[in-house]
Amino acid sequence: MGGRLFIGILSFLVIGALSCGVWMYPNVVDYILTIDYLLVFKSVISFIVAMTLVVGFHEFGHYLVARMAGVRVLEFSIGFGKTLFSFRSKKSGIKYKLSLMPLGGFVRFLDGEKDRKEFGDYGLSFGDASTAKRAAIVFAGPLFNAIFAFFIFVCISLIGTPYYKPFIGDTISGGWAESQGLKPGDLIVSIDDMPVLDFPEMFQTIASSAGKSSVSVEVQNNGASRNIALNLEKMKLTREGASLERLLGIKTANSSATSVINEIGKGGIFEKLDLSPGDRVVSINDKETATPGKIQEALKDAVGDTVKVVYIRNEKEKVAYGLYSGLINAGFKPYKKELFIGEKDEGFFGVISSSYGRLVVNTVSTFSVLGGIFNNSISTDVISGPVGIAKAAGDFMEFGIVPFLHFMAMISISLMVMNLLPVPGLDGFYLVVFGVESIIRRKIPERYIDAMIKVGMTAIAILLAYALYIDFKFVF
Numbered sequence: 302m303g304g305r306l307f308i309g310i311l312s313f314l315v316i317g318a319l320s321c322g323v324w325m326y327p328n329v330v331d332y333i334l335t336i337d338y339l340l341v342f343k344s345v346i347s348f349i350v351a352m353t354l355v356v357g358f359h360e361f362g363h364y365l366v367a368r369m370a371g372v373r374v375l376e377f378s379i380g381f382g383k384t385l386f387s388f389r390s391k392k393s394g395i396k397y398k399l400s401l402m403p404l405g406g407f408v409r410f411l412d413g414e415k416d417r418k419e420f421g422d423y424g425l426s427f428g429d430a431s432t433a434k435r436a437a438i439v440f441a442g443p444l445f446n447a448i449f450a451f452f453i454f455v456c457i458s459l460i461g462t463p464y465y466k467p468f469i470g471d472t473i474s475g476g477w478a479e480s481q482g483l484k485p486g487d488l489i490v491s492i493d494d495m496p497v498l499d500f501p502e503m504f505q506t507i508a509s510s511a512g513k514s515s516v517s518v519e520v521q522n523n524g525a526s527r528n529i530a531l532n533l534e535k536m537k538l539t540r541e542g543a544s545l546e547r548l549l550g551i552k553t554a555n556s557s558a559t560s561v562i563n564e565i566g567k568g569g570i571f572e573k574l575d576l577s578p579g580d581r582v583v584s585i586n587d588k589e590t591a592t593p594g595k596i597q598e599a600l601k602d603a604v605g606d607t608v609k610v611v612y613i614r615n616e617k618e619k620v621a622y623g624l625y626s627g628l629i630n631a632g633f634k635p636y637k638k639e640l641f642i643g644e645k646d647e648g649f650f651g652v653i654s655s656s657y658g659r660l661v662v663n664t665v666s667t668f669s670v671l672g673g674i675f676n677n678s679i680s681t682d683v684i685s686g687p688v689g690i691a692k693a694a695g696d697f698m699e700f701g702i703v704p705f706l707h708f709m710a711m712i713s714i715s716l717m718v719m720n721l722l723p724v725p726g727l728d729g730f731y732l733v734v735f736g737v738e739s740i741i742r743r744k745i746p747e748r749y750i751d752a753m754i755k756v757g758m759t760a761i762a763i764l765l766a767y768a769l770y771i772d773f774k775f776v777f
């Protein structure tokens with residue numbers, strides 16, 4: 302009854318969300334006519350692969366621990382809806398299914414008199430198992446999501462793919478990073494005492510801390526370390542603003558360069574001041590100029606004026622003065638790749654340690670994002686529905702196997718965190734129920750639990766419909 306109610310409510314809300322999306326965004330129809338359907342096909346396949354593995358591992362956790370606890374399993378299904386493939390084990394009698402909708406799955410246990418009449422009066426039912434066994438079975442799903450994500454991080458480390466260090470190539474004038482005291486050439490070492498392993502984790506950790514008044518960050522620049530207290534009170538993460546430049550005011554090292562002169566053209570300010578290739582421009586008119594962008598900013602309003610240029614030549618600081626005519630005409634050396642690109646070669650224990658660190662950092666960040674949504678420091682438009690997740694799956698697959706593996710790890714962590722929430726119908730709700738039952742030393746009546754589950758399933762259906770509406774708004 303609960304399942305049919307959920308499907309009915311979901312169908313009604315999905316149709317409503319789709320209709321609302323088409324009505325509010327009529328350009329969707331025009332967009333559909335220009336869709337690259339080969340790309341859509343790749344996205345759908347990538348989505349199905351990712352969700353089947355992530356959901357399958359979650360349900361396998363419930364299944365494995367149930368069998369270890371002696372609870373009789375009747376069905377194991379990946380996906381909901383129409384059965385695409387199934388077979389029944391002759392030895393155990395368990396029916397294994399692959400269903401049409403890869404948005405979930407279930408493990409059906411022997412439970413209740415009706416099941417005993419239909420499947421035989423033998424084996425331990427879920428309801429008759431001890432509270433500890435039932436809690437272990439339920440908790441196994443989220444736990445196996447964590448194990449799956451950890452395994453993926455291990456695979457990524459073993460592949461040894463180059464990665465971007467959390468290195469700031471440049472800061473945008475007037476942007477958030479500059480206002481917080483971050484500088485070009487800074488390497489982020491840790492955030493709130495949590496080591497930052499790569500650039501994506503730096504962005505995710507900062508973005509998920511939106512709304513906090515003080516976040517401690519350790520940075521290194523040219524071998525010198527310093528600590529900065531970041532203020533993220535006015536930062537609000539939105540889907541449109543979820544980029545380095547828009548949200549943080551940061552440019553990556555591969556899109557920036559140093560202020561070391563590589564070549565000097567005729568008529569430019571540096572030729573007039575007799576600077577040479579290899580000189581590093583430190584400041585102009587007492588404004589720091591660590592990048593070509595900062596040099597342009599310092600000279601922007603100086604046309605026709607005499608400028609003061611401080612530069613380093615052969616490790617000695619020099620000063621030059623000259624009239625700026627409005628022409629720079631110089632090239633600058635890029636950052637050395639070893640500053641911002643690394644290659645993981647950590648050994649066995651290093652791989653285990655860094656993979657565990659990635660799991661912890663990403664789990665904490667996911668919880669922080671949820672907290673940010675509740676305290677309004679993170680917009681609800683960051684929520685993705687099936688369409689948004691499918692598009693992301695296709696995008697990550699286009700970038701290669703390692704980004705796609707990372708995407709699957711993040712989906713697995715998200716599924717773990719969501720299932721641990723005490724929302725009726727999710728694993729976290731049952732863990733709360735079992736905890737209450739262990740305290741009061743009796744079972745909560747099924748009618749109360751069923752009523753709460755119906756409310757929870759309705760709330761989940763509404764959330765999914767809202768996510769589809771958001772997908773229409775941003776994906777199309």
